[in-house]
Amino acid sequence: MQMRFDGRLGFPGGLVNLQDGSLEAGLRRELSEELGEAAAHVPLERADYRSSHAAPGPRVVAHFYAKQLTLEQLLAVEKGAPRAKDHGLEVLGLVRVPLYTLRDGVGGLPAFLENSFIGAAKEQLLEAALCGAVEPEMRSLGQRRGGGNRECFLFWA
Amino acid sequence: MQMRFDGRLGFPGGLVNLQDGSLEAGLRRELSEELGEAAAHVPLERADYRSSHAAPGPRVVAHFYAKQLTLEQLLAVEKGAPRAKDHGLEVLGLVRVPLYTLRDGVGGLPAFLENSFIGAAKEQLLEAALCGAVEPEMRSLGQRRGGGNRECFLFWA
Numbered sequence: 001m002q003m004r005f006d007g008r009l010g011f012p013g014g015l016v017n018l019q020d021g022s023l024e025a026g027l028r029r030e031l032s033e034e035l036g037e038a039a040a041h042v043p044l045e046r047a048d049y050r051s052s053h054a055a056p057g058p059r060v061v062a063h064f065y066a067k068q069l070t071l072e073q074l075l076a077v078e079k080g081a082p083r084a085k086d087h088g089l090e091v092l093g094l095v096r097v098p099l100y101t102l103r104d105g106v107g108g109l110p111a112f113l114e115n116s117f118i119g120a121a122k123e124q125l126l127e128a129a130l131c132g133a134v135e136p137e138m139r140s141l142g143q144r145r146g147g148g149n150r151e152c153f154l155f156w157a
Numbered sequence: 158m159q160m161r162f163d164g165r166l167g168f169p170g171g172l173v174n175l176q177d178g179s180l181e182a183g184l185r186r187e188l189s190e191e192l193g194e195a196a197a198h199v200p201l202e203r204a205d206y207r208s209s210h211a212a213p214g215p216r217v218v219a220h221f222y223a224k225q226l227t228l229e230q231l232l233a234v235e236k237g238a239p240r241a242k243d244h245g246l247e248v249l250g251l252v253r254v255p256l257y258t259l260r261d262g263v264g265g266l267p268a269f270l271e272n273s274f275i276g277a278a279k280e281q282l283l284e285a286a287l288c289g290a291v292e293p294e295m296r297s298l299g300q301r302r303g304g305g306n307r308e309c310f311l312f313w314a
Contacts, residue, residue, distance in 0.1 A: 112164030
């Protein structure tokens, strides 16, 4: 899954254009924009379709596709993702989903579904943000390229 | 921030070894293991120290460091992260934090702090997991390398 520009976890995808010709072609275009060329080369067919969900917005239906990747394909997608057109704009990063439960019965998929922060990470994040740990150059870049009132992107180590 | 093996969002880091010699040396080693060489080359000093938090566990105190990166440094870290030693094991992916609020007053940092899923993404994730969209080869790899009862890693597009 990916962290979206709006701070929510979601799957890559987007609106299909009339020019796309088919749902699958539209999805391939979105995958290419959001994840890069390695994702665009993964064969994606009608057989990978799983379900449809009516979104809360007007006239939007989300069609869900699932595709198994080999570890090699997954790594190629991950390595190429920072070079994708939408990286740093619509997409803030790619994460693997932990499809397991650790021995404590919470860590792994249960914690992911609740999506929580570890320890004091949430407080640390706010502390650093309030201290103004923002790169001015990145702030202006975010404003210029991101449009709207997105202000900046930041990463801490 | 990064998605951790336990399904929680957190900052890179870890326990300092006696051999590390200093907190900063221990942090540099952990950054190298979790994020790769580009992160290890970012200068990290005592001046970057922000605060300390007593963790719930026994005898653990978390020392928090914050570092401003240029966009070029950030991109280098992101591109190198999938090659890091702990990638796919302790670390499931790297995400930028949206340090802005969208016009709806929720999207961006507020949604990130609540860390929620977009639309039907949570239900779609469970649907795909229940349908058994798991690569057997990856499952065995996860068991072999991850230890414990981590079972598999999976990615959908």
